[in-house]
Amino acid sequence: MGLDEEARARAEVWNYAFGYINCRVVKCAVELEIPDIVRKHAGAGAGGPVSLSELSSAVGVPTEPLHRIMRFLIHHRIFKTSPPPPHAESSSSDEVHYAATPLSGLLTRDNLAPFMLLQGTPPGPNRGITPEALRTGRRPDLKSVNGEDTWSVPDFGYHMKVFTDSMAAHARVATQAVIDNFPEGFEGIETLLDVGGRHGMALSMLVKAFPWLRGTVLDLPKIVDHAPPLEGIHFVGGSMFENIPNSNAVMLMWILHDWSDEACIDILKKCKDAIPKDTGKVMIVEAVIDEDGEGDEYAGARLSLDMVMMSVMVKGKERTYKEWAYLLEEAGFSRHNVVNIKTVVSVIEAYP
Template identity: 40%
Template sequence: MSTLNTMDEASKLELLQGQAEIWKQTFSFANSMALKCAVELRIPDILHSQNRPLSLDEIASKINKSSSPNTSYLHRIMRLLVHNKIFTSTTTTSPDSGAGDGASITLYGPTAASRWLVRDSNELSLAPFLLMENHPLLLSPWHQFSACVRDGGNAFEMANGAEIWDLAAQNPKFNQLFNDGMACTAKITMHAILSEFGSKNNGFEGLESLVDVGGGIGQTIADFVKKYPQIKGINFDLPHVIATAPEHPGVSHVGGDMFKEIPSAQAVFMKWILHDWSDEECVKILKNCRNAIPEKNGKIFIVDVVLKPDDELFGTSRLAFDLVMIAHTRGMERTESEWKKLLEKGGFPRYKITDIPTFCSIIEAYPN
């Protein structure tokens, strides 16, 4: 920095831009915290339920009718969310505002982004996933990254004293938070699969049975059975997860361990399962999948991220999600070449990848 006075203007500008980038990255956590605040206060629900933009006072009155929310704090949080294009803002005049003729007032409205944060409807929503990922138990492992790089180990276990699956088994509230977060992403993914992949690729036509490995409370397989009534659905997960699963028509719940055995079916479906585990563990799971399906017409569907160069739409988020795997599991997101090697070792020499309009892709793999 002592040479700053000797730099030309272009070098000074480049250095200043570098400084600005570090400031931006340092406070990037504020974006997710502001989003969490908005979701907890149900601000997206408030704005999407109206047919017009609302003032700050109107939003505040709908947040809590029994108290007086701090509108100064709310204004500052909304200002960042507007800057990040989560909400819109317009300035107009309000002759009856009590501040004199021509007094300005800011009105806030929804966007396509805030639609994904609505909670009080049956629409697709990422709100439960946002709340899950920003829970203190899931944030604390991020502080263990340097220790993981230095010494190895499991970041989540370092921070919380147990692996994520064991903590969910021990803590009903955390288990519910986790299940809700997974269920909302499953709903979004299934909408893309059934409306795009299922309708255009006919990948599920003719299937007689399908087992959803790590299927949670069974909503995903229930959606399959509803769309394809000929399918016998099997929801397979750990016993403590199955214990909370409701009944679904045409679906049977099976508790067990995918590292030991997977229920037999014509096809296996896995959404966001293999990315949670190391290559060695994935090979074990894939071999169990191979044993669970028939030789001739069996196949597996893997719904996971496929990392790609020059991915403008989800690229940054997918790379960040790879770090989520360090924070929460022993897994990783993978490139196509990494998936190919994994599948071959697991007994699936043939595969094809289909992109769908969501965060993940579909990998169909065959035993011959």
């Protein structure tokens, strides 16, 4: 290790020591709706950057701690300082002013803000990345369904709305990436079944983008019973471990990473049986880990997501291409391909 590398290591170790605070600060900013306020201010009237005092008044936080929070967020490129707008009063022209960045635009309520709130709200006090959990392969605070750890921890009811909003936020972002980068994947499909699609966020976007689709959401009765009615979407209460309704194509978005290999193979076999043998396909929207990660801007996010899955599910995980290929072959699919949709997840198409 050279001197430069040693110096970088001495600096980097402090980033790990204090790394937990990053998510906490971003969560706080999201809860205060700072990204939304900055964006709204830029678009209101004459618009432009918002001053510290204006932001303080909007969020109800004194200027001194708010300045420190914003300084931290600016360092991490979530906001940026900006010259005051031409119409600024002389009393505020000397104040620091804040403007949005591409990162802050992704942290608004209509984007990934709900997902950030979930990451700052863990579903239980005992995390999966502990010596005990790693040694035993189980978390003591998790219940079991079909022999698998589930999200049904004792205190998770409190976080259910946060979880539902978070999954909707992810579905919105991932589905838009699918629509923008892989529209040809839906050509020739008349009926699409979304397994574990909760309240139909992803499927409603797909039906709107591809009007020839008819969509069905399969999820647990306690989930679909509270789903609002959506045009072109039919909701079915049931378990993917028991029965999957027939459809031209089946979509699994962020479902299989919750489960062990054995459970995934079982689910995939049922999906294969539910589609036509000659024209059907299963579309898996999940991360594909590249262990080299050379030149991949999402490699770090995928590896972090794998640590998140380890911390909350133990048996759940993100998978490499080889691991996905193994599951699909064991489930009896004849061929598959992976489509890059320019985000943290990819589309894996599997054919009977």
